[in-house]
Amino acid sequence: MKGKDKHTWIKHTLTPYFDGHLWRKYGQKVIKDAPHPRLYFRCSYREDRHCQASKLVQQVTHDDPPLYEVTYMYEHT
DNA sequence: AGTATTTGACCTCG
DNA sequence: CGAGGTCAAATACT
Numbered sequence: 001m002k003g004k005d006k007h008t009w010i011k012h013t014l015t016p017y018f019d020g021h022l023w024r025k026y027g028q029k030v031i032k033d034a035p036h037p038r039l040y041f042r043c044s045y046r047e048d049r050h051c052q053a054s055k056l057v058q059q060v061t062h063d064d065p066p067l068y069e070v071t072y073m074y075e076h077t
Numbered sequence: 078a079g080t081a082t083t084t085g086a087c088c089t090c091g
Numbered sequence: 092c093g094a095g096g097t098c099a100a101a102t103a104c105t
Contacts, residue, residue: 024080024081024082025081025082025083026082026096026097026098027083027084027096027097027098028083028084029094029095029096031094031095032093032094032095038095040096040097044081
């Protein structure tokens, strides 16, 4: 947390695929020390609207309500 | 046929 | 050097 990430913020949601925009998944990587993989998403309209918004979805828990930590970068146009 | 999705490899940054 | 991140090609579905 060194924090000057003014274009990045964390949010916890149960439905990371329905947050108000469409996202195209462009990668998946297992992070060392993380119990679950991390999914890389990008705005589906990036080429149409220059929406440079990107998103990371990291599954935190798979319990009864499943919790996902979503990191957003930049804003939507 | 087109687009979205998947996995792997390659590249970059710390 | 390692981990993380991104891009590319192939496949599947619509």
